Structures are given as C-alpha cells and as structure tokens.
Amino acid sequence: MAKxxxxxxxxxxxxxxxxxxxxxLSDIExxxxxxxxxxxxxxxxxxxxxPRVSNFFHYFSYNFEKLGLKKLITTCYxxxxxxxxxxxxxxxxxxxxYDGDKNGNKVPDTTEIGIKPLKGNGDFRxxxxxxxxxxxxxxxxxxxxxxxxxxxxxxxEYDKKFVIVGHQNAITxxxxxxxxxxxxxxxxxxxxxGAAHFINQHYEDYAxxxxxxxxxxxxxxxxxxxxxxxxxxxxDLILYKKYYGSEDEFPIYVNYExxxxxxxxxxxxxxxxxxxxxxxFLDKYxxxxxxxxxxxxxxxxxxxxxxxxxxxxxGGPRFYLDTGNGTYQRLYDRIVIRNKKLQQ
Numbered sequence: 001m002a003k004x005x006x007x008x009x010x011x012x013x014x015x016x017x018x019x020x021x022x023x024x025l026s027d028i029e030x031x032x033x034x035x036x037x038x039x040x041x042x043x044x045x046x047x048x049x050x051p052r053v054s055n056f057f058h059y060f061s062y063n064f065e066k067l068g069l070k071k072l073i074t075t076c077y078x079x080x081x082x083x084x085x086x087x088x089x090x091x092x093x094x095x096x097x098y099d100g101d102k103n104g105n106k107v108p109d110t111t112e113i114g115i116k117p118l119k120g121n122g123d124f125r126x127x128x129x130x131x132x133x134x135x136x137x138x139x140x141x142x143x144x145x146x147x148x149x150x151x152x153x154x155x156x157e158y159d160k161k162f163v164i165v166g167h168q169n170a171i172t173x174x175x176x177x178x179x180x181x182x183x184x185x186x187x188x189x190x191x192x193x194g195a196a197h198f199i200n201q202h203y204e205d206y207a208x209x210x211x212x213x214x215x216x217x218x219x220x221x222x223x224x225x226x227x228x229x230x231x232x233x234x235x236d237l238i239l240y241k242k243y244y245g246s247e248d249e250f251p252i253y254v255n256y257e258x259x260x261x262x263x264x265x266x267x268x269x270x271x272x273x274x275x276x277x278x279x280x281f282l283d284k285y286x287x288x289x290x291x292x293x294x295x296x297x298x299x300x301x302x303x304x305x306x307x308x309x310x311x312x313x314x315g316g317p318r319f320y321l322d323t324g325n326g327t328y329q330r331l332y333d334r335i336v337i338r339n340k341k342l343q344q
Contacts, residue, residue, distance in 0.1 A: 023142045023165060025055040027191055031224050032059065034189055035163060038138065038228050040068035045136030047075045047124045048143045048151075056141055057096070061108035064100050072098040073132055075122050093122030095132060124151065133158055138228070140164070149175045152225075156184065161228055163188060168221040171279045172297060172333045180282065181292045187282050188224030189232060223283075237284045239269035239343065253319040254308070254328060255301040258336055260321060269343040276319055276334035289341050296334040303328070 046056045060072045075095040097114040101107070120126040124133075124143075133139070133154070142165040143151040153175060155162050170176050179185040243250065243259075250259040250268070258274035261267050264281045274293055285292075293299070300317040303310065308328070320328040 023055055025058060028055055028059045030192065031189055032140070032163065034230055034232070035226075035228055036067060038161070041070050042137035043071045043073065043135055044069055045073045045075075045133060045139050046141045047073075047129055047133060047139060048141040049074050049076070060140070061098050061113075064098065064108065065106060070099070070137075071135075072096075073136065075118070075124070075129055075132060093118040093120060095122070095128075124154065130154075130158075133160065137161060138163070149173055152176060152179070152185070161226075163224060163226045163228060166223055166225050167219070168223050168279060170225075171282060172295065174297070177295055177297075181294065183287050185225055185227050186233060186285065188226045188230065190224060190283060191222050194220060194222075233286060234288070236286055236289050236341070237264070237267070239267055239339075241266050241268045243268035243271040251321050253300075254322050255303060255306055255320050256296070256299050256336075258319075260319070260331070260334075267337075267339070269339070271339060272342055274336050274338055276331075276336050279333050279335055281335055281337070289339070291338045291340055293336040293338060295336065296331070299336055 044060050046054060046060070049056050054074065057072070057074045060067070060069065064072060073095060076093060095116055095118055097116065098108055098112065100112075102112050103109065118126075118128050120128050123129060124147075137160075139155060139160050139162040145167065148166055148170055151164075155164075156179065171180065176185070250261060250271075252259055253276065256274075256276075258276050259271070261275050261277050264277055264284055267275060267277065267281075276296065296319045297317055300319050302317060303320060310328075319331045319334050321331065323329050
C-alpha cells in the first residue's frame with residue numbers, strides 16, 4: 001500500500017512538475033566523499049539548485065578549499081509562486097559564482113559570492129545555462145524527476161562529467177539503458193538502505209512511524225548515477241552458487257534463450273550463457289567481470305511471435321516464465337548479462 005502510494009506521488013510529480021526533492025546534506029556528504037580526488041582544480045556546476053536552500057551549494061562552498069576547487073557555479077530557477085516551499089520567492093533568476101575564501105575565515109561569506117542576474121528563467125535548457133555548463137568540468141545536482149531523460153541527454157551531448165541523483169526506474173528508460181550498457185554511465189555508492197529522505201512538502205510521507213522525518217518524504221529506489229571512475233566499479237562480485245542444469249532453480253525464459261536468476265547473490269559462478277538478473281544487479285556491476293547483453297524490454301520476443309496467444313503484451317515486452325497449465329508469468333524488468341570470469 002505504501003509503495004503504491006509513493007509511486008503515485010512520483011508520477012504526480014512528473015505531471016505537476018512539483019518534483020523539487022531537495023537532498024539532505026548528510027546524503028551528499030556520504031556519497032561525495034568517494035569522489036574527492038576528482039574535484040581538484042575543477043569547476044563544479046549545480047544547475048538545478050536554489051543556492052539559498054541547496055545543500056549541494058552548501059557542501060561545495062564550505063569544502064571549497066579542502067576539495068581544491070577552481071570555481072563553484074549554481075543557477076537558480078525563477079519562481080513566481082511566493083508560497084512554494086523552496087523559499088525562492090524572487091521573480092528574478094540568478095546564478096552564483098564562488099571562487100574561494102578571500103578573508104581567511106574559511107567560510108563562504110555573502111560578500112565573497114558573486115550574485116548575477118539571468119535574462120531568462122534559469123532553466124537548464126536555456127542558452128544562458130548551457131553557456132555556464134560549457135565552463136564546467138563536473139556537474140553535481142538532483143535534477144527534476146520529470147525531466148531526467150532530457151537532463152542526462154544534455155550532459156552527454158556536452159561531454160560532461162557528473163554525479164547526479166535519480167531513481168532506479170530510470171535504468172530501464174530507452175534513453176538511459178544504452179548509456180549503462182556502453183559504460184558511459186553507472187551507479188554510484190548509493191543512499192543508506194536504498195532509500196532517501198528528501199525535503200519536500202508537496203506530498204504525504206508514507207514511511208513507517210520509525211522512519212518518518214518531519215517535512216520530508218521517504219523515497220525508495222533512489223540512486224546516484226555518475227560517469228566518474230570509482231573504486232566500487234573495480235570490485236568483483238563474490239559468487240558461490242554452481243549451475244547444475246536445474247530448471248527448478250534457474251528456469252529458462254519462454255521468449256528468450258537465457259536463464260532466470262531472481263537474486264543477484266544467486267548468479268552461478270560457472271555458467272557461461274546468458275542470464276537475466278534484476279536491475280538492482282547494477283549496484284554490483286563490474287564491467288571487467290560481466291558483460292551486459294541487453295534488457296528484457298529490447299530482447300523479449302512478443303509472445304504471439306512464438307505462437308502463444310493471450311494478453312501477454314500488456315505494458316510492453318518483458319520476459320516470461322512457463323508456470324504450467326498453459327499459464328505464463330510476466331517478470332519485472334531484467335538485465336541480461338554474461339559472466340566474463342568463469343570459475344569451476
């Protein structure tokens with residue numbers, strides 16, 4: 001019930017554009033500590049952030065010297081809704097530039113932050129924002145859920161390094177999955193417990209009483225996505241199961257020649273063929289250990305094409321398992337992989 005309500009809220013965010021899910025400073029600190037060596041002498045751009053409430057701006061401005069940054073740029077979207085919880089009650093879009101401490105107190109004072117007006121509304125797609133993007137080496141932010149595809153496409157078009165927040169459902173988007181398959185984008189270290197509490201007062205929080213935080217909404221399946229090299233990506237997944245040819249344990253899909261592995265930890269160490277695994281596998285993905293062949297959305301043959309009639313195409317192509325008695329189980333999204341480091 002709670003999960004269904006939360007998904008409904010996320011879909012509502014896409015349609016209403018109320019998708020300002022502000023990230024907590026503790027979550028930013030926990031993730032970015034793994035990337036510190038990437039930031040030295042770099043220009044960092046936060047282009048979806050109101051710097052007056054953005055914890056991304058706070059993190060980078062207060063750690064400017066420690067990280068060895070060259071410059072910090074943050075753009076603020078114009079807001080004419082005086083009651084919006086973001087506190088951005090100005091009709092003027094602005095951008096901020098900060099290039100370090102000047103008076104020696106190691107604090108980003110207001111007199112040291114350059115506040116400059118924008119002609120447009122601060123949208124990341126406007127030419128003004130694109131011109132600022134071109135100056136940047138690394139982009140770090142939590143982009144709008146409703147514009148995630150377009151946002152990532154822009155980063156790729158301008159060949160930018162980035163660390164951004166997204167939802168694991170984005171993995172399955174036809175615009176995003178090819179980037180993962182081609183090793184142009186991968187998962188970061190992630191949020192604690194696979195969920196995040198965002199500062200958002202638009203929607204009711206359906207978290208349990210023990211996990212509820214005032215003024216925030218708990219969202220499961222939230223991930224960090226990046227194209228910066230991290231140590232995690234070089235770590236092999238430890239495998240312990242062997243493949244004995246049992247279809248009870250590893251059934252074969254009806255509409256694609258691969259075995260079903262329902263849990264990442266159960267990937268057999270000695271199987272050379274194609275395997276379908278949950279999208280959560282990407283949290284453990286090492287490109288030196290596994291090859292990504294594709295996804296069930298692109299590889300799953302229509303059931304009608306293999307002579308099986310019925311309403312088996314609702315929601316688009318996926319993989320199916322034969323459950324007996326002429327019935328078939330449609331599975332959630334699967335990623336098809338092959339083990340490049342077989343063990344005996």
